[in-house]
Amino acid sequence: MAENAQNIEVLICTGTGGIASGSLKVAEAFEEEFKKHGIEAKVGKRCEVKKTGCRGLCANDVLVDIMVPGKEGVTYDFVTPELVPQIVEEHIVGGEPVPKKTAGAYYAKFLEKQHRTIFSRCGHIDAESIDDYIANHGFKGIKRAVTMKPEEVIEEVKKSGLRGRGGGGFPTGVKWSFAKGSPGELKYLICNADEGDPGAFMDRSLLEGDPYCIIEGMMVAAYAIGCTYGYVYVRAEYPLAIKRLQMAIDTCVERGILGDNCMGLGFKFNLRIKAGAGAFVCGEETALMASIEGHRGMSRPRPPFPAVRGLWGKPTNINNVETYANVTYILERGADWYASIGTEGTKGTKIFAVTGKVKHTGLVEVPAGVTMREVLYDVCGGILNNRKFKAVQAGGPSGGCLPVEAIDAQVDYDSLIKAGAMMGSGGLVVMDETTCMVDIARFFLTFTRRESCGKCIPCRIGLKIMLEILERICSGEGREGDIELLEDMAYDIKKSSLCGLGQTAPNPVLSTIRYFRHEYEAHIKEKECPAHACKSLLHFKVIDEACKKCGMCKRVCPVDAITWEKGEIAIIDQDKCTQCTSCYDACRFMAID
Template sequence: MAEAIKILICQGTGGISAGAKKVEAEFNRIIAEKGLSATVGKRCDIVKTGCRGLCANDVLVDIVDDKGCTTYDFVQPEEVAKLVEEHIVAGEPNEKRKAKPYYNKFVDAQRRIVMSGCGQIDAESLDAYLATDGFKAIEKCIKTMKPAEVTEEVKKSGLRGRGGGGFPTGLKWSFCAASPGHHKYIICNADEGDPGAFMDRSILEGDPYCLIEGMMIAGYAIGAQFGYVYVRAEYPLAIDRLQKAIDVCYEKGYLGKNCMGLGFEYDMRIKKGAGAFVCGEETALMASIEGERGMPRPRPPFPAVKGLWQHPSNINNVETFANVRHIINNGAEWYAAIGTETTKGTKIFAVTGKVKHTGLVEVPAGMKVREVIYDVCGGILNNRKFKAVQAGGPSGGCIPAEILDTPVDYDSLIKAGAMMGSGGLVVMDETTCMVDVSKFFLTFTRMESCGKCVPCRIGLKAMLDILIRITEGNGREGDLETLIDLGTTIKQASLCGLGQTAPNPVLSTIRYFRDEYEAHITDKRCPSNSCKELLLWQIVEDKCVKCGACKKACPVDAIVWEKGQIAYLDKEKCTKCKSCYDACRFMAIE
């Protein structure tokens, strides 16, 4: 029997929602029908993988044979029989159905370390993880290294926390290790609350064992015997796969009183969060684990001294822990050679918005923002003009076109008025109103504020009220100065990171797009044709190319158009939904 052919089917959340389960069932049916799987020497192995990044193109299927790996995208169940017949039986890949060249560019432009297993292995299989040197790192630590040596190795690697703050990971571990006490805790922050961010979720869905091993290594290094993974309850698939992995590790002896027979004790459990954004802040997270309302606590004392239930605790996020096994296996020097002087290794970004290929990308720290958007993600949707990218989640800032060559590292992004955050990049084109964007993100952070401290509770509401007035055409002279004063005060006086960073979208857009704010306030005009109350709602005749795209998009038949004729907008029928504006590639609608 020939060597087994692998059929890798993306079954992360995106893949399943696109129909991956039906595609898998059809592959199983056709393979059995054609006798391609036998009890001895399987011809075809179907592997249910996690997310591989290009989520907009699901269902993604890889067929791996002796000729290499061929990727098919947008696969539907009705196509499976033809793919099996042509590619597997006849041995000829279907050239017309292969993923377009941009897919290879999307993958080749990345440097996958943390996500090296995602999309490649069966996330629910311990054997698959072991085949990628799984649990070799924790074994190496216990057998050949003292706890302090493990911490020192992480320090030398230059790994910084990937949850947003960027604090040196090894240094953080050393603080907790130095704190007296027999009871210490390792906590993984998987409460990923940024709109559009799903980096941690994809790791949990695609390679949960790497998180378990990373937390075990941290536990060995600081002397902790128990770990919590705090996951938002809106991640059912991630929770299910992680729980299965934990259960298997207990069953096989990788967790418990005598892990792997090495005399190391380590236990783990999952704590589901209720979806409060503020619980991404470490002291609020610990309060939630303890059964209290998730509200930040004053610091000091810091968690490394008095954390969970007043015991020394170390908190990192999923991506941080997922880096650790690679550092131990390959050495600190190897990891430190990747990235920049101040930001080592790679960073995963969730790229969304007005970009051609949305999804997850893992790139070396220091790659320019321009390269991420244009080289990895294919550029701006509909070839429109790039306007800005919002980096760092709802508390990040906006980077305009003139500084698009900013490297993606902690210090460069902060200097540009943005932040690395957990890794969200929201791309905006010329149709995006920066005032409206600021209002959107401030609405989110204001709603998610716990309300404990006055600057955040009252200040964000005051800023939001001003932004609402401006976008409705009721802006007043002095509004911008008030926004700047409020934002600066809130950043300085708020208790936790939510309030300290929430004004960033407003302050950065005023810094780079002040003329757009002034147009709203002085001219009562939205230059990006986005704020409904300020729009003219008319078709510009000399820009209209008579294509009819606007009529096809209108849900209420308010566009009058005939082939070869300029379109006309009936204002009596128009509901101002902006469907026509979004459909017009020629900016002919004001």
Template sequence: MAAKAEAIKILICTGTGGFASGAQAVADAFEAEFAKQGVEAKVGKRCDVVGTGCRGLCANDVLVDVVIPGQAAVTYDFCTPELVPQIVEQHVIGNQPIEKKVAGPYYTKFLEKQKRIVFSRCGTIDAESLDAFLEHEGFTGIKKAVKMKPAEVIDAVKRSGLRGRGGGGFPTGVKWGFCAATPGDTKYLICNADEGDPGAFMDRSVLEGDPYGLIEGMMIGAYAIGCKFAYVYCRAEYPLAIKRLQKAIDTCYEKGILGKDCMGLGFQLDMRIKAGAGAFVCGEETALMASIEGQRGMSRPRPPFPAVRGLWGYPTNINNVETFANVSYIFYNGPEWYAAIGTEGTKGTKIFALTGKVKHTGLVEVPAGTTMKEVIYDVCGGLLNNRKFKAVQAGGPSGGCLPEAALNAEVDYDSLIKAGAMMGSGGLVVMDETTCMVDIARFFLNFTRVESCGKCIPCRIGLKIMLEILERITEGKGQEGDIEMLQDMAIDIKKSSLCGLGQTAPNPVLSTIRYFRDEYEAHIKEKECPSHSCKSLLHFRVIEDKCKKCGACPKVCPVDAIEWEKGQVARIDLDKCTKCTSCYDACRFMAIE
């Protein structure tokens, strides 16, 4: 064990984002270079190349940490196989980091305000190694839990203040208590890993980076409610997550961690992965259970709730990946420790996936109560091209769009609902001044309409009619009364839809009307899109006194519709122009109108 602790480690992000950026080639290059130069003999230490989970700064992959014993880890971003020989020669052998290639101050700032609890092992250990997990408190939480009575375990989760991270924010301990109190020897535990929000990949990263942590959290939950069988319902579009979780489950069976006598602790738990086909509605509890049962994923009326009558008619408890991942840390450190983090109404941390017009896209984990402004500007560096912030879509397609005035809203369940959005699973889409809020509402409503199971009329027909109105408005065919019609229909759909998809689908429309009504009115009354985004309402021209003659716009025009010579103002040939907005997006000086 001592020799292992002294090894030089090369930690490489091998999550989905890392692999997509070339992580395997980088890992192979390190292995080849170590062998070629005989590095272990030169430095007198073993050199391990370790594949880890996601670090969070996904836009800068491939991320590589060089960890020399006794020294702080040094991070390289945008690493390529061509850079590897220099890192090995200069840093690993020569102990001199390549300053020009080391991740800049933005990486330190990216981590500064984060508090990585759920992600504490992601990016730091071998995601597929049981030994690495055990070295980092692995399975000590379940060992503590089984020394308590199930009711005491549930009480500890209640005292921690943990709320479900899947969207609704229902208190986890209370939910467990309902299922535990339902009579019956057969009960089921389900982990909802059907992460379907556009731009959200928090759960995927936990599954890829810390699969044993999820298993431990589910073991604690199963013991608490008296359950002997658990499912992880994961969308099939997450092949790496499924592969690593299945490997972890298989290893747990081999080592006696799962099965008839889990770890010799006197309780039984079997676990299986169910791959879903990617239907967004299957993220809703009753549709998810229908899918596991082999039926079409459609919602069921509630009550009865799953805790009373769930999977195959038996009491069932369902939580999402991030919820279960938090549970083991509550038992590592105690419920009081967890309750001390966050706000009065939302304890612990929350993981967010930031996408859109923000400089550093990726995953961040911050204490509940951190403001939206801190997340966007302090952690993620602000907006691309330093453009003006316009809105952030919080809570995925079921959430709401918050304007600049709401940037000081704290990221907790109650504050975001008050502001007109919701925490949701944690997706944040950042928008700048070039984004049309009417078109954004149309985009998200189209997503929920397509993903609707179609079982209930308010969702099936109502969303279709709302979408048609929004499409007319973005095409310059809006009419007086359209805004009021959208509001009335949205309220009716929210009240009468069968499940959470229909009940929350109108949220983007209601929030954009609430904060950006002037844009709707401009589309309807003036037949203009203030953000110059809706193609049917676009007429392009270059503003001469703003044009810096830089030549950025002709480089991005896909149809060569922009005439430009060095030192000259650009000119757009309207006969060739396809209104793709590439030139508008590329111009940093807002010289294209």
């Protein structure tokens, strides 16, 4: 928040999640109530509705903060237009928060173990206002950077210990030094915002909630490596992110922040957006550059690396959205400050998109080194319906599944790799006891196989054969030796694929075999799915002693295959049952077997 704010501010989440939950209608309702009450005359202060970016607690949208000067802010969740008149009358006019409608201690618990640095402005500033950004320490990083030599800026980033947040974790300063040292006057800078992991939306939320921060981070990088032109490669499925980023770029050009003499600081840098068509493989840097050049997004062998021969054959530096966001804070506050956060091998914070069978889904930013247990239980509230935690998929389709035995692993690059997963871009998919790990491996392999560009044989053919084996196992037609065959193929594909997609695609299969081999064996030898998730292997019945006679199973059955009378145990008609699992998912008492 800007210091010494004299207005009453109503902060409303208008990221993609907030808008989907109805935040624009909530904003309109506040504006209408202010006009209706003549609110400024009543309270003696101007009331301003501020449309912000994502607050992180996406499961509780619409989130609204009431910020009254001289008082602590109050957060409301699940706000609807119908609730707005009560908030205005009792809180803004009357001065007392609406009881039982605030997030209160619950929201404080969500934030308690977080360390909000990159997200510090998201949810607090108007994402479309450059003045709001400047009032909240905006462009201080680039102003400090130009007082240093480019080589000194690179050393500052090296000293901070920042590693690329796009998945590989390569030291950012070292990467910049390669591009800086490459000969040639024309160099390119690229921001990789092609966020394709299922369940991941960290980059999207940063672009929607704090677009000027990404521009400033790229300006610092451009000054450091001697680059005059940059691209932000954004997937076209992010229309709001593209809209706000383009508005920010246009505003920066109008004000002379971007252009031939950036901010009057003596260097040139121009920036434009390239919208991608949604190919997952374009998250790989060589495929991404091919897409910008107008070619089909396909990887090429390395070396030469992009820092030597990249976009249109010129030296090119590529980092992702979160990496550039970190850069602005490093230059503003100093490398020593940044290096004081995190672990020896992973400095700073990391943003995670937590989805799946967890109580509070959304975005969290934690210091590197906290445990996975702290993220899932202390920050996100634990497992949905208080079921047992089974595994968490860390690192997206390229990562691995961590079981309950590994839940105390630290969240940093080295610890997660040791545990059989990876940091990746930051997606965490949480699974409970109802999840079949063989089916999860099949799901992620289906995704990577479909997204493969098909250029190299190991990825194109190998993933297809692995997927066919997994589909056989899930349908009850697995054979002796399938597990060993999957392992052999996985290692061969990892070693011989051309790019990162093929090299990491087998990871979910290898990690689920490593930790859940017994589930593979049950599918193959006993023709049973221990998690009761594979439909071809299911037969449903009610456990009499566990049934609470609530009738929930009958209410959710889509084919009326369940007979139930009040006070009686439910009965499933096996001839009508389609094995859809609706009754099993709905029963909180685990009375469906």
